[in-house]
Amino acid sequence: MPYPVQFGVDLHGIRIILIVLQFNIQEDFDMSAKAAVLVPCFNEEVNIPSVVATLKKHVPEMDIIIINDCSTDHTAAVAAAAGVKTVLDLPCNLGIGGAVQTGLKYAHRNGYELAIKFDGDGQHKAENIAKLLAPIEANEADVVIGSRFCAKHNGFKSTFFRRLGIRLFFLVNSALIRQMITDNTSGFRAYNRRALSFLAKRYPSFDYPEPEEVILLGKNQFRIKEVFTEMNPRLGGVSSISPIKSVYYMIKVMFAICMVAMRPAVKQEKR
Amino acid sequence: MNGFFGAHQFEIVAFVCSLCFMFFIIESIRKQLIKEAYSLIWIFMGMILIILSIAPQVLKLVSDFIGIAYPPYTLSLVLITAILLILVQYSIVISKQTERIKDLTQELGLLAEKLSKLQDRIDKLDKTEKSSK
Numbered sequence: 001m002p003y004p005v006q007f008g009v010d011l012h013g014i015r016i017i018l019i020v021l022q023f024n025i026q027e028d029f030d031m032s033a034k035a036a037v038l039v040p041c042f043n044e045e046v047n048i049p050s051v052v053a054t055l056k057k058h059v060p061e062m063d064i065i066i067i068n069d070c071s072t073d074h075t076a077a078v079a080a081a082a083g084v085k086t087v088l089d090l091p092c093n094l095g096i097g098g099a100v101q102t103g104l105k106y107a108h109r110n111g112y113e114l115a116i117k118f119d120g121d122g123q124h125k126a127e128n129i130a131k132l133l134a135p136i137e138a139n140e141a142d143v144v145i146g147s148r149f150c151a152k153h154n155g156f157k158s159t160f161f162r163r164l165g166i167r168l169f170f171l172v173n174s175a176l177i178r179q180m181i182t183d184n185t186s187g188f189r190a191y192n193r194r195a196l197s198f199l200a201k202r203y204p205s206f207d208y209p210e211p212e213e214v215i216l217l218g219k220n221q222f223r224i225k226e227v228f229t230e231m232n233p234r235l236g237g238v239s240s241i242s243p244i245k246s247v248y249y250m251i252k253v254m255f256a257i258c259m260v261a262m263r264p265a266v267k268q269e270k271r
Numbered sequence: 272m273n274g275f276f277g278a279h280q281f282e283i284v285a286f287v288c289s290l291c292f293m294f295f296i297i298e299s300i301r302k303q304l305i306k307e308a309y310s311l312i313w314i315f316m317g318m319i320l321i322i323l324s325i326a327p328q329v330l331k332l333v334s335d336f337i338g339i340a341y342p343p344y345t346l347s348l349v350l351i352t353a354i355l356l357i358l359v360q361y362s363i364v365i366s367k368q369t370e371r372i373k374d375l376t377q378e379l380g381l382l383a384e385k386l387s388k389l390q391d392r393i394d395k396l397d398k399t400e401k402s403s404k
Contacts, residue, residue, distance in 0.1 A: 090380040
């Protein structure tokens with residue numbers, strides 16, 4: 001029976017071709033991985049020009065996406081004047097969580113493979129973005145956090161309460177997801193496609209989402225990695241966390257973290 | 272200590288008040304000021320108030336059952352519990368609405384950006400069309 005055998009061989013041939021094709025697609029994907037830098041802004045007209053300038057200098061191939069969270073100053077106009085092509089203007093103030101989620105939704109819908117969250121106040125350094133992306137490109141992590149603490153020498157100085165809070169988050173979060181996360185409040189993060197799609201749907205819509213996000217990702221089996229990054233002191237403007245509010249903030253975030261930890265993991269499609 | 276309506280002064284006043292409450296609720300629903308979904312609980316409360324005002328013995332019975340010696344206290348207990356439950360329900364509704372408003376706001380932001388990009392492209396096309404003519 002020569003016929004069926006030949007058929008089988010043909011089929012085999014097709015399969016080999018398919019495998020080769022797949023391999024090529026994989027190569028292509030890495031070469032042209034579309035990356036978005038998400039910059040949530042609320043009244044950052046003072047800082048935005050220099051933030052955009054450093055991003056353009058260090059990561060010219062990435063698309064800058066400014067999320068203007070209903071600023072009362074000229075953030076959007078200043079950003080556009082600085083040469084940002086994509087400015088997402090929110091008609092109501094949603095807070096940092098809602099603003100970041102808008103950016104993630106944008107990245108998800110426009111087919112970005114990578115997203116970097118970058119603060120609009122200039123405290124993150126654009127030259128560290130490559131460092132942040134390295135573990136994702138090596139497929140060692142889904143989410144990378146730029147940490148101020150995971151190296152011995154860091155020039156980070158802060159108030160006593162802030163350090164206490166950061167220490168507390170370190171203990172609680174590390175215990176909850178059984179992984180050392182030294183800088184839970186860092187907003188400097190990189191996501192791969194899987195993580196950004198997941199977060200686009202269920203980013204914590206909260207004033208201070210960063211520690212909660214860590215738990216959410218850890219609980220849902222995302223691989224988290226930390227990379228040491230130095231950070232700048234603020235260029236200008238006022239930090240969103242005043243010392244009086246920080247105790248209230250701590251309690252709120254701790255409560256939210258416990259709630260996330262108590263919820264079952266979200267059902268996701270298999271990788 | 273008999274008032275204008277005789278021995279049943281309090282019962283009559285309570286009954287009239289309960290009726291007014293019920294009328295107010297039903298009017299609000301009729302004018303569509305309250306959504307039907309949120310109105311049932313108020314109608315239910317109004318009915319309890321009317322029953323209690325007509326038949327205070329019920330209150331006495333319930334008080335005896337729970338073990339409260341002073342029946343009016345039972346009334347306030349029941350009312351406070353009901354109001355608490357309704358308030359929790361409102362927190363749930365508000366949270367849901369906040370979530371929806373957030374989603375809509377984000378959608379609006381994303382659409383506005385898309386629109387302005389499309390507008391720019393149309394403007395450019397118009398320009399090239401004009402210059403070619």
